[in-house]
Amino acid sequence: MSEPSHPHRSHTCGELRPEHIGQRVKLSGWAYRVRDQKHNVFIDLRDHYGVTQLTFDDSQPELIARAREVRPESVLRVVGNVVAREKPNPKLETGEVELRVERLEVESPCETLPIQVQIPKGESDRADEEGRLRWRFLDLRRERLHRNIVLRDQVVRHMRDHMHAEGFVEFQTPILTNSSPEGARDYLVPSRLHPGQFYALPQAPQQWKQMLMASGFDKYFQIAPCFRDEDARADRAPGEFYQLDMEMAYVTQEDVFGVIERMYAALPEKVQVPGASPKRVQQFPFPRIPYWDAIDRFGTDKPELRFGLELCDVSDLFASSSFALFSDAIGLGGRVKALRIPGGAREGKGAVRRLEKHVKDLGYGGLPHLIYGDDEVGGSIAKQTTPEERAGIRERLQCASGDLVVFGCGSRAAAAKVLGEVRLEVARQRSRGLSVREVGEVFAKTRQPTLRAAIDAGGYVKAFRISRLALAGRDWRSILGEEAVRAGEDGTAVLVSAWEKKGPTEGPLREALHPKVLKTFEKLVGCAEGDVVAIAAGTSEGSSRALSELRSRACQALDLPDPDVLAFCFIVDYPFYELDEEGQLAFSHNPFSMPQGGLEALETQDPLDVLAWQYDICCNGVELSSGAIRNHRPEIMYRAFEKVGYTREQVDTEFGMMIKAFKHGAPPHGGMAPGVDRTVMLLLDEPNIREVVAFPKNQRCQDLLAGAPGYVYDRQLRELGLRIDLSAHGTRCPHCGTEAPPREHVDAHGYRRVGCDRCIPGASEA
């Protein structure tokens, strides 16, 4: 048989199927797992496309000897024959065949791995954040991260396709530009040709897209890098991130919403996460919620709409109350708001304390609450309130026995905000366990017949847990469906059981779960007494789909956020101004948005009542973007800025480019800029933005792989006319923290560095 002629491969590692049996093929890839049985050696060869099992036997002693020497993550090139497997592996796409190797070359051997690409049993792929960043190219080989980056491409591609299909033109705008009017700190780039002057990296291409509108391009978009020197969050990358930046001329905000909601509504079907349950959009068109409505109902301007538990205004019940905390707040023009947590009292005193601790950790004073029993009412403010007031609350909120009612008071926003935090915390606590986990290991040897058949055919067992569903006196069987054992149409088996101290109550799951592995399972899934647990076995997709269906049913019945649902909304009618900490009038959002009512509103209304054509898009409690219909009228802009203390001259100098453009025929225009990274996080259920970025920075904005930021050569600084002066940065060495004033040094390589004498040895003083 002739050898495949391509120097590296004839097929990929995800390609071989039974129809290739008998062919002679060449594969290249990484040695993923090596299973050495001396007389038989198996190597799983992995590339971007999949995994193929290579086999070696002792008919060729020299070959198998070399196969046994192969170290994980070495790059191999092999030639061999595709044969059918004696025992297929349903977990691999190529699992029906294997490659009987006849030639093996180690193209690029791998040293001992600093982090393992194959995740060891019982370990998390999230462990050792620093090591992951330092060895990012290895981390990126791991299944989940590799998959995330590929899915990110699908998201970005969908965004591009959608925007083009809607008639938008893609642009690239300057990266070296000047400081823009957004509020964050700038990254500055010193200019060599103009010593002492600086470029700024764009915080967003805001000014440029408005220039393009003034230039007549009508519909602009860009997958735009944005640079902001601000501190990180779990969902906010430090330094840089990407937005789908878009802007349109001659539009209302509804025109902008249409483009964006069509893009997001189509996204879940364009991006399928392998092995995960599909996402669906809760409501289309997306609800438009006025800013103050969102605050009043959810206590936040980024409401989580996947479950109810809305806040209720009870100010009228306490207007003349003898309970001073509430009546004083109302007397000062504020509100008293209440949130009913159904069954909240049945979850024990610990649950109330946890909620109280949560709000205290966030800086609130405490959490006044009432506990409604069959007849009596308890709780922290039971003694300070009258029976009439407590009955009024019971009636207003339709309280049942076992409900917990928590209160917030203060200004309209403050009263709602604390309850908004409680609302989210309740949902967080109650939805613990809802995420689907792979638990195949526990059931590897089960003899439960339905499960056994499904595992053998599909290879996967997954599980989720509903916290305390069986405790709350609810009929969990009717919520989830009658039978404890089900076989789905595609051969997927589903087992459901409530949980007691000793384990599952239902026979089938008890039978499937060997007593020896019960503890392992309980630890893995987090089962506790009163929980209800569902497991499904079959293919990766089949088991996910079956569980997803069950879970959605439970979430609906229990008022929990369904992990498979995307609840988008637009928040509209933001206030144009607000008062800052010193009580001064300030722009509440973007100073370049158009006030509703235009110049007349600015002249005649109380500034705090003026609304802006300013909006946000949120999903599942996460802000994806804000945007606005812009203010393209210089006279309105001067007046708007005047109110916050800017003179005409200041506006002209600071925003010269914009004002100039708007004085030469600018179209009405508006847009928004949804975050690309956050969109991907949402779709992939990733809790941290680093999981969807190929080369992220750590919290302190360092790239541990590239070693950025770093010192530069002394001559570079001289060319730029710069000196380093750390006198305003304390008297500690930035490396070791010792109390030794850092000094500038030029080290042996010519780098200009800062540190104490101990940290930069051998350096000569600059």
Place this chain on the structure above:
RNA sequence: GGGACCGUAGCACAAUUGGUUAGUGUACCGGACUGUCGAUCCGGGGGUUGCGGGUUCGAAUCCCGUCGGUCUCGCCA
């Protein structure tokens, strides 16, 4: 800049809550094994418990400082 939690072998985690020689898994090295597939079994090497100081007869454990990590408030569209 503030707060919370964390830091033990390359990596993940233990250490009966202050008590003998700091353990287990994985990775690494060696051995056994003819169909494995997260292989299994046996053996071996590997530790300044982040660093500095303090309390104590005795510190991985308690206290202070510091460095590093994650989350969070401030900040941020």
